[in-house]
Amino acid sequence: MxxxxxxxxxxxxxxxxxxxxxxxxxxxxxxxxxxxxxxxxxxxxxxxxxxxxxxxxxxxxxxxxxxxxxxxxxxxxxxxxxxxxxxxxxxxxxxxxxxxxxxxxxxxxxxxxxxxxxxxxxxxxxxxxxxxxxxxxxxxHGPRPFSFPNTYQAVRGTVADLNRATSLPELHDITAQAVRELTGFDRVMVYRYDADYNGEVVAEARAAHLNTFLGLHYPASDIPAQARALYEKNWIRLISDVDYRPVPLRPVLVPSTGAPLDLTFSTLRSVSPIHVEYLQNMGVRASMSISLLRNDRLWGLIACHHYSGPHAPPYATRAAAEFLGSTLSLRLVDRAEEDEVHRALQVRSMLAWLATATRDEDRPLADTLLGSPSLLDLLPADGVVVHLQGHRGSRGVPLSAGVAEAIAAWAAARREDVVATDSLPRHAPELAVPADPACGVLVLPLPDGQFVLWHRAEARRTVDWGGDPHNKALAEREGDTVRLSPRKSFERWRETVRDRSEPWTAQELAVVGELRTHLLEALYARSRSIVRAAETLQRSMLTDPPESPHLQVAVRYVPATREAQVGGDWYDVFEQPDGSTVVVIGDVVGHDTAAAADMAQLRGLLRGIAYDSADGPATVLRRLDSAVAGLGLHTMATVLVGRLTPDPETGGARLRWSSAGHLPPLLVEPGDGVLTLTTPRAELLLGVDPAARRTESEALLEPGSTLLLYTDGLVERRDQVFDLGVARLAGELVAVRDRPLEAASDELIGRMLRDGAEDDVALVAVRLRG
CATH class of the missing domain: 3.30.450.20 (PAS domain)
Structure with a gap:
């Protein structure tokens, strides 16, 4: 079946x-x-x-x-x-x-x-x-006895001609002429399918009195899909008389199964009455077709028509014609594979060069791909646009940035590795992209909005059809009913094809699929290099705290477990000339190398503003806010600045602090529970409003107290809100309160981050010496 x-x-x-x-x-x-x-x-x-x-x-x-x-x-x-x-x-x-x-x-x-x-x-x-x-x-009837030598003798001259042919048109012409001479049909055509199974007559041998069909196209509906499936299994079909009366099988169904007999491989199989009517409308009295296959798929047909009456070449002749069809199929495959191998070698060489060139991390990736050779040498197009790692460039016919970004966004929304169309006006009319220069596009959507986009202009062309392909049927009355019958006109009908570019071939799609793999590898390698540099910068900023006779200080930084990503979390601890100690915890909005760079700038600015200054934490934050705006840093962050001043009378310390939207510190005092040091009101993040008023809070810490500052990665989870995370952290802090500070810090992180850090974590723990 x-x-x-x-x-x-x-x-x-x-x-x-x-x-x-x-x-x-x-x-x-x-x-x-x-x-x-x-x-x-x-x-x-x-x-x-x-x-x-x-x-x-x-x-x-x-x-x-x-x-x-x-x-x-x-x-x-x-x-x-x-x-x-x-x-x-x-x-x-x-x-x-x-x-x-x-x-x-x-x-x-x-x-x-x-x-x-x-x-x-x-x-x-x-x-x-x-x-x-x-x-x-x-x-x-015809030549007997039948044998392979006799069949080969009939076509050996043609096979030799096919072996000497140097072009596809020559292969087609030799075959059409040989099949006509062998079978005696009035017209023999070589009929080639396109990707949509529309057919084109690419060669023809005919009687002198017949008009030519050469160059005519026929719609895919002329040969339905189930007919094409049979053509791939049974390579030759003969209708010796289109006016024949079908001879029924008796009984209708096979007795042992109750199913009809499968005649897929039958040489006598009756054909569709619609196909018979189609041939009759063309004036054809007898017909034969031979399949042309490539990799067991239908590439085209050798179509034979007879007009003067019934025509029945004997089986031996039909077998010889089928042999010619198989030979042509092999030659077509050889020629196509030869061309493909030559093209593939060129593409492989170019891909290898590009893959090597992309490893040069001192040159922007966009510049590498648009140099010489370029992506236009890899894939023929009117132009190409590249947007990679913040660099944008193009080659060939220009495409405006807005149009390129719109097309890239449309392609990314399709969630496919390679997105291609030869008719953007039909497949994405909402983009309203003009057919020139981007009627057809091929897009490689890449992470973080990056992309590579080839575009081709409209390839307006004329196609000659054998009859109007848009009027494939006639409505005819039969008694009280109306049936649709095949068209009767096969006169040359010219159509202008618009809103289509040259199509993207399967080979081209495969090539850019490989290119995408190389680009992802290059992007990953470069991003890892950048991340390593950012991590080095970040860790260089996160220095060990100073030694103090009054305080024990432990600091920790835990990066997120995600690959190729750094954050903007930081801490800082430094002593002032007056003997006080400044403690800072902060988190820049974002998780990329820009966040790490912003962190380094904020940390340096804050140190410069706060050091050797009598200003309180709120004033430090206001000045930092002004510096961010005045220097055009365009960054936002949560920051908490605290100042610990020893208190000689109690042996403890006085803490003044101000928060720019940061999480509240936790305080564990000897013999008591955990205090959450909240501020009177919610404060804006740093970088939102340079004129924002900052408030300041104060607390007295007893000797032996432990103060904990932390970033949100320690308490935030997908399955819990901040408040629950802070409450859990307070409980764990009580559990480790009697441990040495360094050990307590490690144990606290281990308890809170059993499955690893989903986000970066910075932590500062300060214990007043007893």
């Missing part, structure tokens, strides 16, 4: 152009009358199904043949020859025909027996399928 069976019409459904693409053409239940058909069970060789014209060739009534063994129908000698051929290994069709002679009313009748096996499935979905031997008999 064919791959299209699940969508096929039930057997016996009336067929017209509205449903012909679902016609079950492999099980027509009838044959053409130029021969007879018998379906025989094995190994007993009992006839289970016959064509109703059996008596005309064999001299046995079909009713008498059913249920009898094959020797009783064909004769012992003829049936023995069939049985011997059927018992051999391999594909039976490779040994066709079996030359037999029938005794019909005392007269010898030479016959070609054509054998194949058909698998007939049951309709109950339970019983196993049945394999039947199908025997087709045609009156023998």
């Amino acid at each position: 064919t791959d299209y069976e699940p969508d096929l019409l039930p057997t016996g459904t009336p067929v017209d152009l509205s449903n012909c693409e679902r016609e079950p053409i492999h099980v027509p239940g009838s044959i053409q009358p130029r021969g007879v058909l018998l379906a025989v069970s094995e190994p007993d060789l009992v006839v289970v199904q016959v064509s109703e014209n059996l008596a005309g060739l064999v001299g046995v009534d079909p009713c008498d043949a059913l249920g009898r063994r094959l020797p009783e129908v064909l004769g012992v000698t003829a049936a023995g020859a069939v049985a011997r051929s059927a018992s051999a290994f391999g594909d039976l069709r490779e040994r066709n025909p079996v030359e037999i002679t029938l005794d019909v009313e005392g007269s010898p009748v030479p016959v070609d027996a054509l054998l194949h096996r058909a698998v007939v499935g049951p309709d109950d979905g339970v019983s196993p399928p049945t394999a039947l031997l199908v025997v087709e008999l045609e009156s023998a």
